Structure formats: C-alpha cells, structure tokens
Amino acid sequence: MLDLEYLPYDVLPDILHGLPVKSLIRFRCVSKSWNSLITSPAFINSNLTRSPSDSNKLIVRYLDVICQVERYKLIYEDNDNDDSSSSEQIQDLEFPLRCSSRDYFQLVGSANGLFCLHEGNRVILWNPCIRKFITLPNPSFIDVFHCYLAIGFDLRTDDYKVVRIAYQSVNVRCEGAKPPLVEVYSVSEGSWRVTSGGDSYPHRITIRNWHHQVPSLNGAVYFTAKDWGDAQSSIVLSFDLGDEVFRLISLPNGKFGLDADIRTSVFNGLLSLICYGYQHLSIVKSCSVWVMKEDGVVDSWTKQFTIELNMLRWKVLGFLKNDHVLVQKIKSHGSKLLSYDPESQQVKNLGFYRSTYYSYADNYARNLTLLDKPNDVVSKRKVSKKRKCSQLDATSAFAGAGLLFS
Numbered sequence: 001m002l003d004l005e006y007l008p009y010d011v012l013p014d015i016l017h018g019l020p021v022k023s024l025i026r027f028r029c030v031s032k033s034w035n036s037l038i039t040s041p042a043f044i045n046s047n048l049t050r051s052p053s054d055s056n057k058l059i060v061r062y063l064d065v066i067c068q069v070e071r072y073k074l075i076y077e078d079n080d081n082d083d084s085s086s087s088e089q090i091q092d093l094e095f096p097l098r099c100s101s102r103d104y105f106q107l108v109g110s111a112n113g114l115f116c117l118h119e120g121n122r123v124i125l126w127n128p129c130i131r132k133f134i135t136l137p138n139p140s141f142i143d144v145f146h147c148y149l150a151i152g153f154d155l156r157t158d159d160y161k162v163v164r165i166a167y168q169s170v171n172v173r174c175e176g177a178k179p180p181l182v183e184v185y186s187v188s189e190g191s192w193r194v195t196s197g198g199d200s201y202p203h204r205i206t207i208r209n210w211h212h213q214v215p216s217l218n219g220a221v222y223f224t225a226k227d228w229g230d231a232q233s234s235i236v237l238s239f240d241l242g243d244e245v246f247r248l249i250s251l252p253n254g255k256f257g258l259d260a261d262i263r264t265s266v267f268n269g270l271l272s273l274i275c276y277g278y279q280h281l282s283i284v285k286s287c288s289v290w291v292m293k294e295d296g297v298v299d300s301w302t303k304q305f306t307i308e309l310n311m312l313r314w315k316v317l318g319f320l321k322n323d324h325v326l327v328q329k330i331k332s333h334g335s336k337l338l339s340y341d342p343e344s345q346q347v348k349n350l351g352f353y354r355s356t357y358y359s360y361a362d363n364y365a366r367n368l369t370l371l372d373k374p375n376d377v378v379s380k381r382k383v384s385k386k387r388k389c390s391q392l393d394a395t396s397a398f399a400g401a402g403l404l405f406s
Contacts, residue, residue, distance in 0.1 A: 017047055057363075070105065072128060097124060108214065109213040113364065129365070139185075149162060149164050149214075150221035181194070182196075196244070205225050207224075217270075235248055236273075247296075250298045325339070326338075
C-alpha cells in the first residue's frame, strides 16, 4: 500500500481535483497541509473547471405552495421521463433556511453555483454543493427607500462579491436626485465596504430587476433599467466589480421602450436579452433572444432566435450549455421544466414540479467556495457523526478512482 506521506506534493492537486466533493471535505482531516491546499483560493477556483461529472446537471428552485417553503432539486439534462419521482434523474437538495417574514427568500442570483438570497437586510450566501451557508453582516445603510442586490465573481481578485445599491430618494428619475449609496461585500475579506461607485451612477436611470435574478459575466453584473431622460427607453446598467464603476449599454436599434418586458441573461458566454412581445396587454405572442457578440459594442447586438409562443404559457428561465433554452411550461396543477432546441424546435421534458411560482433553473456548478468558512454548517444533524479521517480512507478512495498505483 502507498504511504501518502511520500506522494509528490506537486501532483496532489491534480489527483484531488478528480475526486468527489464529499471526499475532498473528508480529506481535509488527513493533515494540515492537505487542509491548507483544499481550502486555498487557488485550489477552489481551479476546481470549478474540473468537474465533468456535474456538467449535465441543472439546479431548480421553486415554491412549494402546499407546505409554503422553497425547494431545490438537481435534475439531469438527459432526463426524458414524465415520472417526476424518478430518484435516478431528480434529486432533492436540503435547503436549511426558513424565511421569517414570508414563505420564501428573494433570490438575488448565483455565480458559479454560489447562491445569494435575502429578506430585507438579511443577506445569505449558500453553497448547495458543500451544504454550507453564511449570513452576511448587517449592511452599512439601513434606512433607505429602495435597495437592489447582485452577486458576481471579480476576475481581478478571484473573489466573490455582493453589491448593494441603496437609493436615497423616493423618485430617482427626477433631475437632481441624490445618487445611490453603493457598498460591496467581499467573501475573501468577510465584510462590507462602502465604495465611491455611486459617483458614476448615471442620472435619471432606475433599475427594474425587482423579481428577476441579476446575471454576472466577465467580472460585472448586469441590470435591466429604464432611462427617463431624453431617450425614454429601456437600457442595460452594468456594475464592474473590479473598478466599481457603473456603465450604460444601449439596447439594439432603440427597439425597446420604457414598458418593454425584458431581462438580462447569459447565452453561450455572452451578454443576452430575453424579450417578450405581446399581442394584447396580457397575451404573450413571442419571446426573442438578443446577444451582444462583442463586449460593449452596441452595434453587435444580434437577434439569435425567436420562439413563437402563440398563447403558450411558457416562461424562459435561461439557457443550457448546449445553447438549448430552459423553459417553464405553466399548467394549472404545476409546471414542467422543458428543454427547447431553437434550431429543430424540438421540446424535451426534463421534469415536473408542483408549483407555478417563483421558479428558477440554471446549470449546476461544482463549487468549493465557503469551504474554509467556520459559520453555519447546513447539515446540523450530521455533526454528531464520527469525522475522523485516516490516510487509509484517502488511499482507498484514490485507488478506487484509479488514480494511484501499487
């Protein structure tokens, strides 16, 4: 049997990256050096790109209207079975939190599988992959009129950040209104920091992402907003997590007025817009997807495809890694999660869940962020179990994975 003490340290990261997350958590107990390696920012960030076994999973959030709680499930993309009880294709995720003032948290969004939720001034970061969450410290500004949140990954510092935009005026669309107060929470630093970002906030712009999740891409977060100035149109407002500056991105050809039903998203690694067209006030006719082919270049907006809904009760939730569209088909007794291929127009059933409200679905990402954080381990009932790890456990796991030779 191989003595792990003589395992070359430079090859250890490559070996550990090939192991399941549960094994990585257990192997932190092998030695101080292993624990330091597994919880290091470099290992955690590189582990994101080395999880092929999770590439075909979706994470779905919905509101259980009977029990009045929010639930999360893992669904395999290759699921094509109307039987939602299939344990092989659909897996329940334990969500450890309960909202104190309502049935569900407001979902801010997610970045590489790290979720951000809030109720009022209580902000939560939750990593379902490692079953851990943290409650953020109270923000600096409490008594504000409106507040918007977003989560993203700062490429310059390899750090997850939450940005909080707090309006100081009742009507920010008026000329001369006070700029918002902006503060940023850094996961690596573990604290809020007031920034000068409000100085770059453009005049007469209001954010409209009240119930929509805010996407992050290339170190920035993207809100849909309204321009109440001369343009009188919808617009995209970005906030760069690196230089902490707001920027405006005009929409294609000025096609979208103030009342346009749009939201920002990410399609194939590019900033995108999901735009609904209405036949009458409440009848959805179509859904168009626009993509910005070149970052920051307004003329590069391109209509990728249009889904003709024809009064179908479909809601576009996002996009799969194969560029298919994630769709919620709303029915009277619940919803179906569908995959829609815009080229062939074929529809595939991915699963059924008994809710029509507050649905969210995205590609599942294996993420070790928060692994080194001490507070709020999710699975409380497992604390009493024996946690002793041994080198024999590690050797057996490595051998089982075919990664060691005798």
